[in-house]
Amino acid sequence: xxxxxxxxxxxxxxxxxxxxxxxxxxxxxxxxxxxxxxxxxxxxxxxxxxxxxxxxxxxxxxxxxxxxxxxxxxxxxxxxxxxxxxxxxxxxxxxxxxxxxxxxxxxxxxxxxxxxxxxxxxxxxxxxxxxxxxxxxxxxxxxxxxxxxxxxxxx
Amino acid sequence: xxxxxxxxxxxxxxxxxxxxxxxxxxxxxxxxxxxxxxxxxxxxxxxxxxxxxxxxxxxxxxxxxxxxxxxxxxxxxxxxxxxxxxxxxxxxxxxxxxxxxxxxx
Numbered sequence: 001x002x003x004x005x006x007x008x009x010x011x012x013x014x015x016x017x018x019x020x021x022x023x024x025x026x027x028x029x030x031x032x033x034x035x036x037x038x039x040x041x042x043x044x045x046x047x048x049x050x051x052x053x054x055x056x057x058x059x060x061x062x063x064x065x066x067x068x069x070x071x072x073x074x075x076x077x078x079x080x081x082x083x084x085x086x087x088x089x090x091x092x093x094x095x096x097x098x099x100x101x102x103x104x105x106x107x108x109x110x111x112x113x114x115x116x117x118x119x120x121x122x123x124x125x126x127x128x129x130x131x132x133x134x135x136x137x138x139x140x141x142x143x144x145x146x147x148x149x150x151x152x153x154x155x
Numbered sequence: 156x157x158x159x160x161x162x163x164x165x166x167x168x169x170x171x172x173x174x175x176x177x178x179x180x181x182x183x184x185x186x187x188x189x190x191x192x193x194x195x196x197x198x199x200x201x202x203x204x205x206x207x208x209x210x211x212x213x214x215x216x217x218x219x220x221x222x223x224x225x226x227x228x229x230x231x232x233x234x235x236x237x238x239x240x241x242x243x244x245x246x247x248x249x250x251x252x253x254x255x256x257x258x259x260x
Contacts, residue, residue: 029259032221034241095222095260105222108232 007036007150009143014155015044017059017084017099018066021091023155024048024102031109036150039106040143042116046123048099049113051131057099059084100131107133112146114138161187166252173248173255177212180252188250192241197250201238204230208244209251218248218256 008030012023023039030037047053061067061074061083073079088098097105107113115130115137127137138146156175159168161184167175172191174180185205186197194201207228211219221244225232235243244256 025259028221031236032242032244034245095220095258097222097260105225105232108225108236109221110233110236 005030005035005151007038007147008153009038009040009147009150010153010155011040011042012045012048012155013043015047015053015057017057017087018064019060019155020045020048020057020099021096023153024099024106025096026153026155027111028102028106028109031106031111037106037109037111038114038143038146039111040114040116040138042119046115046119046125046130049103049115049130049134050125051129054100054103054131055098057084059087103131104133114143114146116140116143169254171249171255174252175254177209177253180209184252185250188252192246192249194239194246194250198238200230200234201250204228204235204238204243204247205251208247209253212248212251212253218244218251218253220244220256220258220260222260 008026010023010027012020014020027037027039041049047057058080061080062071064074067074067083103113112135113133114135117137117139120126120137156167157170158165159172162181164179164181164184166179169175189197197205204224207224208218221232221235224230224235224243230238239246248254248256
């Protein structure tokens, strides 16, 4: 078992429902297996830890071929909301928590949550914009140091 | 199929060390399994979780996930990871002599 994964560092760079969940599920799953995990939220991924916005994360209904309906339909007002609600109800049945609860839980598992300093500066945000569980606003270099000795995953 | 001997009783376990027959488990085996996994002492809080996952398995046929444990066992997620650092759902299931919980959350 010497080649088993001991540590994972996951970067979340997107702000859509389908852009955020995979990284969270991988992080939570890592901790459940006893693997150390750190999360780095960058660019629109910052919405996942933004204390106001993370309660309103939406599925992309435009430009998302995976939904298997015409792009023009996805652009209608309310379609994204309806698709998001549909997805959330399906997830709840599978015991997948809503994003705010999931992130709090992942923090409680001992995983580290970090915001990308360059993105925070770019969007004119500050520490007050983020949830209390945030462990720090750090540079890319700092995150690479945290990631040292483990595997990295970009989502 | 591998076997392990706990408290003088030989039991069948799978490759990861989980009991294949949960009815072969006895409470006296729990501290020995725990020690093997690096948990030297089972505190009352450990026992609370172990009994909870075992009861849940006997009721539903599956071990609870960490989310369910955190919501219903009376032990918080933070505390669960302090008690079982290598993954509460997995470690508690192994100590409680039930199969590894299935599921990604």
